[in-house]
Amino acid sequence: MGYRCAICLTLSCEPVKLQCSHLFCKLCIERTFETSKERVCPMCRAEVTKDFVMKIDKEAREEAKQSNPDEYEEVLKNLNKLKLEEKKILKIKIKYGNRHKLAERPTNYHKNRSVKNKHIWTAFIEVIHPRVKDTDLIEKVKFELHETFKNPTRFVTKAPFKFTINGWGEFELPMTITWKKHLKMPPTTFYHDLCFDDGGKWHEYVFRIHEDLIKPKTSASKVKVKAVKPAPFK
Numbered sequence: 001m002g003y004r005c006a007i008c009l010t011l012s013c014e015p016v017k018l019q020c021s022h023l024f025c026k027l028c029i030e031r032t033f034e035t036s037k038e039r040v041c042p043m044c045r046a047e048v049t050k051d052f053v054m055k056i057d058k059e060a061r062e063e064a065k066q067s068n069p070d071e072y073e074e075v076l077k078n079l080n081k082l083k084l085e086e087k088k089i090l091k092i093k094i095k096y097g098n099r100h101k102l103a104e105r106p107t108n109y110h111k112n113r114s115v116k117n118k119h120i121w122t123a124f125i126e127v128i129h130p131r132v133k134d135t136d137l138i139e140k141v142k143f144e145l146h147e148t149f150k151n152p153t154r155f156v157t158k159a160p161f162k163f164t165i166n167g168w169g170e171f172e173l174p175m176t177i178t179w180k181k182h183l184k185m186p187p188t189t190f191y192h193d194l195c196f197d198d199g200g201k202w203h204e205y206v207f208r209i210h211e212d213l214i215k216p217k218t219s220a221s222k223v224k225v226k227a228v229k230p231a232p233f234k
């Protein structure tokens with residue numbers, strides 16, 4: 001195995017040696033850390049400290065090359081292709097949750113007049129990206145309110161994808177995004193626990209989406225686009 005990365009099992013052209021001395025491709029280990037909560041070696045689970053710099057181990061790279069020059073060339077070619085593709089993948093943050101304030105004049109709950117709708121809350125889903133707008137990605141959002149609301153299923157079909165309502169209690173609010181058709185992505189549901197403290201609560205989730213998919217080219221020339229499966233969440 002020598003200079004093979006334990007994650008992708010190929011000869012490593014850009015090996016990084018962790019503090020425990022295990023070797024991985026720079027790209028492989030970076031992706032592992034991106035998607036996992038803990039920074040540990042995938043082989044021995046030794047902790048990788050925050051100050052550890054992902055530097056290519058030149059000696060290990062040279063040894064990998066010497067061990068099998070043909071395979072090394074092949075892997076390097078693929079790696080460069082992959083890096084070009086990676087540049088086109090946008091990491092898009094989706095922010096979802098609720099904002100909250102107390103009502104100055106609480107209204108009556110329609111089913112029981114002794115209960116007051118003391119809370120004004122806004123459920124929302126936003127796209128956080130300098131070049132991508134909500135409407136580039138989202139077709140509509142379905143918010144499923146508690147069954148005690150009138151018309152508990154609400155659709156928002158225009159940006160901003162949010163709505164504001166008065167209520168009296170917290171509950172789990174599923175929010176389902178229907179993506180624009182050209183993204184070829186299945187609907188995504190976030191389950192948000194409504195929060196009436198400190199102005200509300202929200203979370204962020206990162207989707208990896210190919211830029212060609214976001215701005216589909218309409219020219220006559222056929223442009224080949226590739227779907228990128230979003231990472232699973234929760």
Ligand SMILES: [Zn+2]
Binds near residue numbers: 005007008010024025
């Ligand atoms: Zn690897």
Ligand SMILES: [Zn+2]
Binds near residue numbers: 022041043046
């Ligand atoms: Zn290790």
